[in-house]
Amino acid sequence: MNKKKLTSIITAVTLCSIIVVGGTLAWFTDKGEATNVVTFGNVNIKLEETHEDGTMKEEGLIFKDITPGSVIKKDPTITNIGKNDCYIRAKVAFTEGAAIKLENLDVDTSKWKLSKDGYYYYKELVSKNDKITLFNEVGIPSSIGNSAANSTFNISVEAEAIQSDNFKFDWNSETPWGGTTINAETYVGS
Template sequence: MNKKKTTVMIGAVLLCTALAVGGTVAYLTDKDEVTNQFTVGRVEIEGKEPGYTPDPSGKTEDIVPTEVIPKDPQITNIGKNDAYVYMDVSIPVAKVITVDEQGKRQNDGAAKETELFTMNELSEQWTLMYQKRVGDNMVYIYSYNDILAPQETTAPLFQSVTFANVVEGQLEESQLDIPVNFYAIQSLNTGEGSSVVEQAADAWLKYVNQNDGQAGEAAAPLSLSDEQDETEESQAEELENAAVENDSDRESVTSETE
């Protein structure tokens, strides 16, 4: 098989924080002359992929079928408050012909809708809350299984991605994006449930409801796996419409692969 060029944007990293406020707020009692002031904390996160090493141009060039590319997204809490943290990953999907390890064409040689990358070594410290096809991507949204304290860092969601074993002549000179978005929501008084996983899902749903109708790149009301079928249609609509970006806390890190 000839080695053909494919361009892939491996990391487009967006940081979002939700339910975060800063500054000083006054709590007024029933008497005007009695005022208690409280300094409000801050939810702030930093997303990194320390294992990803692009070329000097910011790209990883000339990738080939079945190539494994290091990519290890993780979140550090650099704010002042405990937080639930989340990631969403968008894997590009295309109708392509693939082959197995022996070079035999799959699906009787017919082109099939295929996720072009596979996430490797998924961490058990993250829980998949939702997945849905959105446009030309399959979007996966995960929550972390523990509340993230200030200065703590999560385990990487995964360690690398593998490019699909695609028959040549289908994706040459293409650019494929794999964006990863990071989110944080203050954990105090936002999520209900008997476990952190349930609390994080509840907090996320409140976040989505709070920002209903505002455009965003990737967010959804997350259901646990056994509820997905019952709510699929409504979730798909909200996935496209229900996110909000906090521009003051946004950071974009782009790494590309060719």
């Protein structure tokens, strides 16, 4: 055999080998796929008070025949019923013209801070199933006169929660939560 013919045969055999090996390798490939499941947590609170029968209920309380100088037992309690830890704030409002003011509430200022935006901010993280109470009683001023006889007023309590993860607030700001819009749990008690 001449050298040219031998080189052509070797080249042909080499090309055939590469084609066969390349084709064979194609049969040994594989593909994998993974699907990641992301489940969001949630922030959810419940606002309740202790009723005369000792049970916690989400409706407000009704007090009758209250006199000046009385102390009303009232305990708006907020429970974190969501899956995530959260921060809590609450706002208390009174019927316009009522002689009752925020200073008539026995809010524990070691746990709650009243901010300039009118909200009480709970100073600690509230974990799942934790319960916190805004106040336990309301003092009726002795200075209320006959003009209040037979009248009524409402004490409205609104509680709001926001996730603790990835949330920063500024205690020195007039709006510590930065104006964040929150969906509130609200009830009005008389």
